[in-house]
Amino acid sequence: MTATIRPSFRQKLSAALAETWLRLLNISRYPGQLALEIIIPIVFAAMPMLLGRATAGANAAANFQANTGTSNYVAFLLIGSNTFTIVSSAFWHIAYWLRFEQETGTLESIYLTPTTSMTLAGGVALYSVVRGLTSALLAYILGCLIFRVDPFAGDVLLALLFILIGLIPLYGVAFLFGALVLKVKESNALVGLMQWVVSFLMGIFYPVAVLPPLVRLLALLFPPTWMVNGVRSALLGMGFFFGKWYLDIAVLMAFALSVPLLSFWAFNRVEQGVKRNEGMGEF
């Protein structure tokens, strides 16, 4: 027999990477979608930009400075829309992965193998990060060039740190959401709804400070809010939630440690529940 009964960490990693590779192979067969992914965030950010120019005219930058702490509303909006790309690609890729495989029948095939769903989830997350981050970065730079602002003013490394640490709780939340998708066997409506809630809470087009207190509290319980604010503060110097960058990073770290545990627990519970009843293949 060729299969290993007790796989080493390296073998598990190799299985996860195979999943990443499979996703990349699969998407490479839909090139149009990739091009669209870079254009959409720019258009998405251009809309409020143009609205701003229409309502505030020449004073747009000054008004924006007074309300948010930066006059660079172009970069502000581009960061918002591109962080949203990262966030929404996490939700879409995880939810769609599970749902699509369930519908096509491949989910049962992979549950026949000794590779655990968590290992595969890691592989899918890596794919999703690569895809989300690449298109967000490309769209951000391209957007800045189009609207003639400097994409890399400010502390670029700190911004990256916020993104990298923020990714961990983000994917934690996405898997929590994936568990929900497996449970209710529905993805499109759920992701659609989730996107609106998330885009409202994390402040794509505005700082969360303008939200009413209760809604703002809700927004602050959501890790991507800290991610987008961290990036904006690092690049545009508009102020961290707790004043100092490392305090905000600490909050993200706390999310990074707790949220994945919660989603691991929830995912396992749903998985056992589904196996106890009708099985992964039913949809």
Added chain:
Amino acid sequence: MQGQVRIDNLSKTYHTRQRKGLFKSEEKRVEALKGVSLEIKPGEVFGLLGPNGAGKTTLIKCLTTLLLPTGGEAWVNGYHLTREANQIRASVGCMLMGERGLYWKLTGSENLIFFGALYHLSPSARRRRAAEIVERLNLGDIADRSVETYSSGQKMKLAFAKALINDAPLLILDEPTNTLDLPSARELRAVVRELNASGKTVIYTTHIMAEAETMCDRVAIVDRGEVLALGTAAELKASLGREEVIHIEGVISAQAGEAVQRLAGVSRAVRAAVDGHTQLTVVAQDQRALLPRLIETLTAHDAVLQKIVPEEVTLEDVFIARTGRTLADDTWVK
């Protein structure tokens, strides 16, 4: 010696919600397995024969840890069903639900290599193993085409190939010839036999009597979640004892069939449609004594008789004798 697979009083109940209008729904329980116990010996081809809905797939999904049983225990390759689920998955090659279960956007080889990775084969071992299987199953012409361009039979073949990727000592095949044309089915059965000859234990499910009879060393006849009979084909047929079987073909009404059933000495009379005419299978104690009365009764009910064949007992007859139904009838579980 402990068997390759030991199943001890395994049961599985599905709970489903049946919609009754917009907001109302009603819970429905389906007892798909009702306390199945079996032992499968190393090196044998073990058949699960039963009509659609008998519970064959459910049993296989339990054995491959896709489903948690409601009750009972099992050991597969010496590993405990729930405590050592990962070990079981690593040591079983399974073909389930045929062509679904493959990535249609990928090529055949890419599919095999991917699943090789999920069985923790090293990158070079994956490619080597995939190439070996492609060669062995004559998939060379299509291996580098995306699966969506395959015919249904080619997809089934690839699904079978996928079950071989981890070179497991136990192969579990759920109706592997289901949508195959006759030559492909014959080819697949030949490969299964070769694999068995090279030492692999095989669990083979089918609802086709002839397939179970030719493929399997031992057969369990399954119906409505229960094992009705178990043994070699010869033993099962012998279990009918002094009972004999007569197959009658022609135009035979339901009333005619019922009248035959009421004759003394007839234990079963089951009608089924076969190639546009009716076939009546009569299980009886003493066909010589029965034959004149049988013909009389049928003609009295306006039956047109084309062929009357006192026959060798088949496994299908065993099923009919036990259940009063043919294997072609779908089972329904309340």
